[in-house]
Amino acid sequence: MPTDRSSAGDPARTLALLWREPGHGASGRGPKQGRTIDEVVNTAVELADTAGLEAVTMRRVAQALDVAPMSLYTYVPGKAELLDLMLDTVYAQMPRADHADRPWRARVEAIAEENRALFERHPWVAAVSTVRPPLGPGLMGKYEHELRAFNALGLDDVEMDAALTYLLSFVQAAARAAAEVRASQHDSAMNDEEWWAANGPLLAKASDATKYPTASRVGTAAGETHGGPYSPDYAYAFGLRRVLDGLGALIESRVGD
Amino acid sequence: MPTDRSSAGDPARTLALLWREPGHGASGRGPKQGRTIDEVVNTAVELADTAGLEAVTMRRVAQALDVAPMSLYTYVPGKAELLDLMLDTVYAQMPRADHADRPWRARVEAIAEENRALFERHPWVAAVSTVRPPLGPGLMGKYEHELRAFNALGLDDVEMDAALTYLLSFVQAAARAAAEVRASQHDSAMNDEEWWAANGPLLAKASDATKYPTASRVGTAAGETHGGPYSPDYAYAFGLRRVLDGLGALIESRVGD
DNA sequence: CGTTACTCTGTACACCGTACAGGATACACA
DNA sequence: TGTGTATCCTGTACGGTGTACAGAGTAACG
Incomplete structure (x- = not known):
């Protein structure tokens, strides 16, 4: 069951997320985010590692972060982009001897x-x-x-x-x-x-x-x-x-x- | 998105279906089935060919056969077994020169x-x-x-x-x-x-x-x-x-x- | 200080596979 | 021939999915 990956949505937004560009909520107005993108991504990776990809649902990731499901959408445009971020994260952790x-x-x-x-x-x-x-x-x-x-x-x-x-x-x-x-x-x-x-x-x-x-x-x-x-x-x-x-x-x- | 395949359920039942053994409703009692297993399988294959695997849902296959969704379960134990039958059917149609x-x-x-x-x-x-x-x-x-x-x-x-x-x-x-x-x-x-x-x-x-x-x-x-x-x-x-x-x-x- | 941009949340929708109960049907047997 | 019963077919229902949408609360800007 290869789950969908980004390719939908705004490529520029996805790239900005991948490279952790400050954009989006940079104006500073309104409440600060209670979690970081890395916390979201790492939680999702851990969930996938321990319970399999089919366990990575927006509801379960949110639950693991002690946050309402829809809150995730302020960190990430959708599940596809979350998967992109998960992938790039584990790629980054590989050895490069x-x-x-x-x-x-x-x-x-x-x-x-x-x-x-x-x-x-x-x-x-x-x-x-x-x-x-x-x-x-x-x-x-x-x-x-x-x-x-x-x-x-x-x-x-x-x-x-x-x-x-x-x-x-x-x-x-x-x-x-x-x-x-x-x-x-x-x-x-x-x-x-x-x-x-x-x-x-x-x-x-x-x-x-x-x-x-x-x-x-x-x-x-x-x-x-x-x-x-x-x-x-x-x-x-x-x-x-x-x-x-x-x-x-x-x-x-x-x-x- | 590799969909699930049988392996669950009764292997003997699955094998009997694959080899089209007469079993199951052989007693003859009750109404005859309005469709054949081959009709069900072929319809599912056509659906997958034209609309992709994600279009193969029990509801859509049933609709294409002009039958209520739950009726499919009298032909096939579940979706996993239907996929097995679809696979074996297209394998059987390959050339063997x-x-x-x-x-x-x-x-x-x-x-x-x-x-x-x-x-x-x-x-x-x-x-x-x-x-x-x-x-x-x-x-x-x-x-x-x-x-x-x-x-x-x-x-x-x-x-x-x-x-x-x-x-x-x-x-x-x-x-x-x-x-x-x-x-x-x-x-x-x-x-x-x-x-x-x-x-x-x-x-x-x-x-x-x-x-x-x-x-x-x-x-x-x-x-x-x-x-x-x-x-x-x-x-x-x-x-x-x-x-x-x-x-x-x-x-x-x-x-x- | 009011406005405004932002975060967070609950509800809702359309879809999925299928468990379950009940009605219709047609053969087997007394 | 009448009746029991095995089987087919169906509608409803449940718990799950991603996410659209509207509203409430919060903190910085003009």
Whole structure:
């Protein structure tokens, strides 16, 4: 359930919020705000971390801040912009250690790991859309940092962006799948093994192995190996190697390295 | 917004529905159902195709069938199971041409294209979760067909499953991104170019290019090349080459080919 | 000191999935 | 043939969502 992100509403207002420009209530007239934007955003992030993105409702955020729901709209134009601010905040908190002296594979793998850690600490991030990202300081710093991993590899600017997008898209897809697995185990009250045990026999009866020989052989082998129909960890490890090899084919065709 | 899928409720009931087992109202007592399950599912699919997944509500599906909303619950245990049936239905309609005589790259690329076509005809499919897929005839046929592309490449069963999962995950992520771009252009009343034109200058003022030199250089180059912040077509073409190269490194390490 | 801009709040609306109870229907069986 | 009963269909209702709107209170400006 990727929740809606800003893109609606006034882009200028959204940018001003992201960069914390003083605007809006700068005239000073009227009562001061009882909370700060950062308190609102941090509360929402904590709520999302502990209770999931679907728990981030204007009413619940307001309740956590001990404020009436409609008061939030004096801090933020709407929920979409709040999500933008949440995203940029967690982006800003990511580590930015310099990897310049390491070989390119290690650099790229480090970027992947940093993002994997982000999705582990904030699983809800995997569920929100990242086309048209929130152009705040958090994203800019992240983008700058991550692009550097692709420096001096013989790629042109457009290819650098594409390579990074490709890498991040893989990590996000893996994290999304992992989050979906966790969610399905949580709200179905039966874990993967139980589900597999309950569905396997029924499935064998309904579909016969003679009609889908490859599928039943491979599916059974994979299911037994992973202890369920899908293993996020294995999929990430397997996929990351392919991603690195795929980028390697491009990079090594450009520079001897 | 990946909507919830079954996994809740009785797995046996769901499987019986997917395989169209006669069960449930088989006793014949009472009035006959005025619609068929297929009518319900097909109506929901059409609704999703033309108006998006968020338009698929029990009320709207019922209205399209000229039936009271609660009547749907005599055909289907709930919305999650309806989604399972929708998914399996569109899976069943995918082409299954035999690619056995073509080289492996062409086979794998054909699988990618078939899925890309699926996501183009039914954009909502990209938004629903595929861990714990609906184990119906549609999915089984698809799985069987797609696994064959990885036959005789020296991969063991677990690797075949992982390779296919990796490929499909890429295509789905690309389709998701494409759908999100379309959605953001649709509901924000401004297309990517307008958004870029509106945000570019503001962004340049807020963030300065000296602080994010790589980001602004690369971002500008990519934005100008794609006519916006993200080009789904370019990302797909770029990514598919990397995916094939990455799988190639694995495959060619197993068999001389 | 009055005006005015601003914060905060309660109420209300349209929508969602679906639990529940009751009426209509048509087969199974005495 | 009459009756019991399983099933279909329906209307109403509940708790949830984001947020539009109107009003009350507050503090700085002219």
